[in-house]
Amino acid sequence: MIVFHRLKRTGRPFALALLVLAIPGVSGCRPNSQQHADFAKAGAIYTQSLSALLDVSANQSIDAHSVQLLQKRSIGPIPETLVQDFAQVDADRLQTTARLRHHSALLARYFNQLNDLATSNAPDHGADDVNSTTKALTQVGDELRNPSLTKLAGGRDFALPTQLAVSALIRGRLNSELQKRQSTVRAELKTQEELLAALADDNEQNARVLSNARQDLQVSTPLRAGIPPSGEEEWIVRRRTILTAPTTVEELHIASEDVAHLREAFEGLVQGTSGREKFDQALSDFSALLLAAQALQHRTGGNDSGSGGAVGGTS
């Protein structure tokens, strides 16, 4: 009804009706903008989780190496060449993490711009804002190397006679954007599944190695050497802390599956068959992953800073 009222008010109902219907994605059965927004939101939360996980994994890897060096030093001398080898692999890891973070930042910009466009309130803002948002999305899209959006926006003036048509154009552009970029997005999500599986394995390994080495240095070795009565309470607390520290994070282990779910939702989005529940699930999955990643970040920072001194004292 609002549509007809607006068209009537402009005095050019027939021409505008034709214009709106001619815009790709407006007519026919297409995903609504809420689904685009949900997809973009899920993607944005995912990239946030990924950034945290990349940091946690790199830090935990370095810490595991440090504790291993201290543990082995308590058994025998360590050749300088091995110390250098560890320094090199840690530096390499940081370098690779920086590359992955850079890509993650680009992906986050893309999802955020997609979300801005999907949730832009065109009738309130007018064509100028739409132009600037679409241009910004185009720039980020270019960074993800797909020329389709350049052609899509390519300096065209999106100003249309009515705000309604502007809004409809955005929805059409969103559909068109995802349709044209689908192979890139699909490849991206598939590779992200692989990345998360690798990070989960690495994270678990380092957590277990850290736990083993700490148990050896901070629990077993002091116990064999003899703990003075004044240090017994501290030893009890330390032992409990080490034994109860989780070495696996369930959310991280299923994170790869979460990305697979997002990919399925994306497939439904481009085919126009996706239901709201898939996006709700993706949003829920990634919100849980983000919380787990942030908890890990906190835990890793808190535990490791205190362990070095205590470990060093046992050798």
Added chain:
Amino acid sequence: MTQTQLLGSLRAVELRLSTSEVSAFFRGQNETTRTRFVQESLQISVVVAQLTNAQLDDIAGKLETLSP
């Protein structure tokens, strides 16, 4: 054996070598044995780290083909 299986096997060895039982055993050995254990067990950890880096590096390369 695939690269992933190799990495999995080396990780299992690394984990075993980091336990209190193994460490306690080698602390009771002579200096030559202890020195050799330290060098070889740390070498395994370096290789595990190198393989993990290579795996992540490969993934980073794939992602970079999707962006400049």
